[in-house]
Amino acid sequence: MTTDTVKQFHFTGSLTKDDSKTYHPHTFEVPAGTTNIHVDFAFTPFYATGRIHRNQIDLSFNDPDGIRGVWNRVKAEGADINGIYSTPGIGSWPIQPGTWTVFVAAHRILPPDTVTYELAISLSDEPLTIVAPQYDGSQRVANANHGWYRGDLHAHTIHSDGWWDIPEFTAYMRGQGLDFVTLSDHNTVTGLAQHRSQTEDGFLAMGGMELSTFNGHMLALGSSHLYEWRLNITEGMDINRIMKQVIDKGDMLIIAHPMSVDEPFCSGCMWQFEDARPGVALGVEIWNEFWHPFNEEGLKQYYLWLSLGNKLVATSGTDIHHAPPPNIPRRMGYNVVYAESLSEQAILDAVRKGHLYVSGGPELLLTAEMASGEKAMCGDVLPAGAATISVKWSSAHEGDHLRLIVDGKVKEDRPVAPAGEQLWSLNLDEMSWCTVELRDEQFDLWAVSNPVFFGEGWS
Ligand SMILES: [Zn+2]
Ligand SMILES: [Zn+2]
Numbered sequence: 001m002t003t004d005t006v007k008q009f010h011f012t013g014s015l016t017k018d019d020s021k022t023y024h025p026h027t028f029e030v031p032a033g034t035t036n037i038h039v040d041f042a043f044t045p046f047y048a049t050g051r052i053h054r055n056q057i058d059l060s061f062n063d064p065d066g067i068r069g070v071w072n073r074v075k076a077e078g079a080d081i082n083g084i085y086s087t088p089g090i091g092s093w094p095i096q097p098g099t100w101t102v103f104v105a106a107h108r109i110l111p112p113d114t115v116t117y118e119l120a121i122s123l124s125d126e127p128l129t130i131v132a133p134q135y136d137g138s139q140r141v142a143n144a145n146h147g148w149y150r151g152d153l154h155a156h157t158i159h160s161d162g163w164w165d166i167p168e169f170t171a172y173m174r175g176q177g178l179d180f181v182t183l184s185d186h187n188t189v190t191g192l193a194q195h196r197s198q199t200e201d202g203f204l205a206m207g208g209m210e211l212s213t214f215n216g217h218m219l220a221l222g223s224s225h226l227y228e229w230r231l232n233i234t235e236g237m238d239i240n241r242i243m244k245q246v247i248d249k250g251d252m253l254i255i256a257h258p259m260s261v262d263e264p265f266c267s268g269c270m271w272q273f274e275d276a277r278p279g280v281a282l283g284v285e286i287w288n289e290f291w292h293p294f295n296e297e298g299l300k301q302y303y304l305w306l307s308l309g310n311k312l313v314a315t316s317g318t319d320i321h322h323a324p325p326p327n328i329p330r331r332m333g334y335n336v337v338y339a340e341s342l343s344e345q346a347i348l349d350a351v352r353k354g355h356l357y358v359s360g361g362p363e364l365l366l367t368a369e370m371a372s373g374e375k376a377m378c379g380d381v382l383p384a385g386a387a388t389i390s391v392k393w394s395s396a397h398e399g400d401h402l403r404l405i406v407d408g409k410v411k412e413d414r415p416v417a418p419a420g421e422q423l424w425s426l427n428l429d430e431m432s433w434c435t436v437e438l439r440d441e442q443f444d445l446w447a448v449s450n451p452v453f454f455g456e457g458w459s
Contacts, residue, residue, distance in 0.1 A: 285315050386426070391436045434451060
């Protein structure tokens with residue numbers, strides 16, 4: 001490395017609790033011919049004084065053309081940005097000369113600490129000798145047949161704050177017997193080509209991104225587009241514009257874990273946008289990880305939004321970041337989707353339509369039939385009138401309860417056998433939507449269907 005072509009920049013800063021949920025930009029000039037940008041970052045104290053929680057900071061980067069990516073899990077060895085193989089989370093394309101910006105994102109600074117940080121940037125013009133692995137990131141069909149497929153719509157790897165790489169992640173998920181798994185790392189899409197290359201007969205690896213703001217998280221499922229997630233970094237980039245960019249690209253937009261435990265356990269995890277409840281979101285993740293009390297609150301929130309006239313899809317996501325400890329029973333909820341094939345487009349088409357139920361094990365099929373013979377499955381809309389609602393379930397447990405929910409209220413709750421069928425005759429003139437739940441003897445959820453909708457106004 002020749003010294004006259006190396007540039008270094010050094011920035012320091014201090015943060016207190018009042019800086020939580022703010023970005024601190026530092027800019028630097030990159031000359032033509034730069035081949036690598038090395039970033040070192042450290043802050044202290046790492047763990048908040050007197051607490052088990054750490055102060056939480058990450059870095060994101062803008063090159064002269066826009067967003068370059070995020071360095072989510074800051075490590076001592078630093079990060080590299082270049083045109084061949086950047087640190088996971090950060091895009092790999094040739095370095096553009098001009099003004100670059102590092103955004104120090106103070107997610108959580110806990111009192112009484114004053115956190116000090118040091119940021120060092122080193123530019124190099126040496127030819128790169130690294131070789132990037134090549135992946136076929138095209139979307140392929142894993143099974144051409146229509147049918148019910150079970151899978152996950154939310155997970156993380158080392159491309160953001162997960163602890164495992166993509167082969168470890170997909171090997172674990174294959175071992176769970178899933179038909180499809182979605183990679184949705186925080187604020188980056190750098191893992192998607194490798195992830196999609198894991199698709200094989202009977203196993204579909206799907207793409208997405210979790211837009212993780214300081215006040216709520218969203219899943220954008222479908223494309224490989226790197227969305228802006230940072231509120232107000234660009235003038236006027238409020239939550240509604242951030243959500244609309246996902247809709248405009250045609251991706252499936254889901255509010256993740258809306259009622260999650262928030263500070264200091266999980267910074268920015270609860271949905272707190274008062275002007276986007278639910279905004280232009282198409283779905284709500286009502287079962288995140290295992291069945292926490294906050295999921296019960298999320299399900300209530302979902303029912304409330306439905307009752308206010310929002311036709312939203314209920315989904316689940318393991319939000320898994322690493323292999324869970326063995327032998328600890330955890331009731332994860334999976335999406336069971338009726339799709340035309342096991343392909344990314346068909347699964348997402350079915351999810352958009354609400355052709356799915358969410359389950360920790362049992363099968364739960366909700367259908368409706370009108371006197372005219374018109375039929376519907378979960379997610380569909382029927383006109384008003386008299387209809388018969390049918391529920392078939394199996395693989396449930398002795399003592400489980402079946403609940404009929406109409407317009408958000410429990411209309412009926414009865415203990416049922418592990419398998420069976422139940423019919424109800426309902427007058428749809430008097431209702432807007434209905435769904436069914438299976439719960440255990442403690443009333444914790446086993447499964448919930450997407451609703452059938454009735455009458456005008458649902459689109
Ligand atoms: Zn999240
Ligand atoms: Zn997540």
